Amino acid sequence: MKKILILSLLFFPLISIINVDAANICTATKYNELKREAYKVELTWDLKFDDAHNHYFEVTVANMNKDVLLKFGDAVYEANDDGSQFIINTVLEGGNTYEFKFYGGYDNPCVEEYIYTKELTLPKYNKYNELEECIEYEEFPLCNKWYPGDIKDKDYFLEQLEIYKKSLEKPEEPKPVVENKNIFQKIWDFYINNIKITFPITMLIILSIIILVIIKIRKEKKKIKINLDI
Numbered sequence: 001m002k003k004i005l006i007l008s009l010l011f012f013p014l015i016s017i018i019n020v021d022a023a024n025i026c027t028a029t030k031y032n033e034l035k036r037e038a039y040k041v042e043l044t045w046d047l048k049f050d051d052a053h054n055h056y057f058e059v060t061v062a063n064m065n066k067d068v069l070l071k072f073g074d075a076v077y078e079a080n081d082d083g084s085q086f087i088i089n090t091v092l093e094g095g096n097t098y099e100f101k102f103y104g105g106y107d108n109p110c111v112e113e114y115i116y117t118k119e120l121t122l123p124k125y126n127k128y129n130e131l132e133e134c135i136e137y138e139e140f141p142l143c144n145k146w147y148p149g150d151i152k153d154k155d156y157f158l159e160q161l162e163i164y165k166k167s168l169e170k171p172e173e174p175k176p177v178v179e180n181k182n183i184f185q186k187i188w189d190f191y192i193n194n195i196k197i198t199f200p201i202t203m204l205i206i207l208s209i210i211i212l213v214i215i216k217i218r219k220e221k222k223k224i225k226i227n228l229d230i
Contacts, residue, residue: 026110038068038102038116045092045122057122059088059098068115069103078105095124095148124148128157140164 042062049055061070061077062085070077072088080086092098100118104110126147128134131154134143142151142160151157181189191198 024109026104026108026113030108031110031113031115034067034102034104034108034110034113034115037065038118041068041070041102041118043100043118043120045120047125055094055125055127057092057094059092059120060085061088065105067105067108069105069112071101071103072098092122094122097121126151128154131157133158133161137161137164 041064044060044062046058046060047055048058064070064079065083066079066081068079073090075089077086077088098120100120101114102116102118104113104115123146126142126145128151129143129145129147131143134140137143140161141147141164142149142157
C-alpha cells in the first residue's frame with residue numbers, strides 16, 4: 001500500500017504537467033474551431049468624406065472574439081473586451097479588393113497561427129455624380145454613383161454627356177405636303193386609287209354606250225329601208 005502511495009505521489013505531478021502541455025497544444029480540433037470563429041467575423045464598408053469633401057472608405061469589423069487576431073497591413077487588431085464592433089484605422093480607396101488575415105489570439109494555443117483570409121471588394125466611387133448635370137440626366141451612365149469605368153476629367157464627362165443628349169433627340173417627322181387639287185384631279189385620284197372597281201365600271205359603261213349606238217344605227221337603217229320600199 002505504501003508503494004502504491006509513493007508511486008502516486010511521484011506520477012501525479014508528471015500527469016499534471018502532461019495535461020497542462022496538452023492544453024497548450026494547437027490541435028486540429030482547436031484550429032478548426034478558430035477557423036469557424038474567423039469565418040463568422042463580419043466586414044462592412046461605409047463611404048465617408050473628410051472636411052475637404054474628399055471621399056474614402058471606412059471598414060467596420062463586427063462579431064469578432066478574443067480567440068482570433070486580425071492583421072491588416074502593418075497593424076494587428078484584437079477584439080474589444082465587450083465584443084463590440086471596431087473600425088479599421090486606415091484610409092481605403094474604392095475599386096480595390098483587400099485581404100484581411102486572421103490568426104490565433106494571444107490567449108489561445110494556436111497563438112499567431114494563420115487561420116483564414118477574408119476578402120472585401122470596395123466599389124469605385126464616381127465623384128462626377130455630384131454635378132448638377134446629373135440631376136437632369138440621372139440615367140446617364142457616367143452619372144452612376146458607382147460607375148466602374150475611368151473618367152479622365154470633367155471635360156471628358158461633359159463631352160460624353162453631349163453625345164448622350166443627342167442620342168435622346170428624336171428626329172423631326174416630315175410634315176405631309178397638302179396639295180390643292182381641283183374637282184377633276186380629285187376625281188382622277190379617286191379613279192386611280194380604286195382602279196379595281198372603277199375600271200370594270202368604266203368598261204361596262206363604254207360597252208353599254210357602244211351597244212346603244214349599234215342599236216340606234218340599226219333602227220335608223222331599218223327605218224330608211226322601209227321608206228325606200230314605199
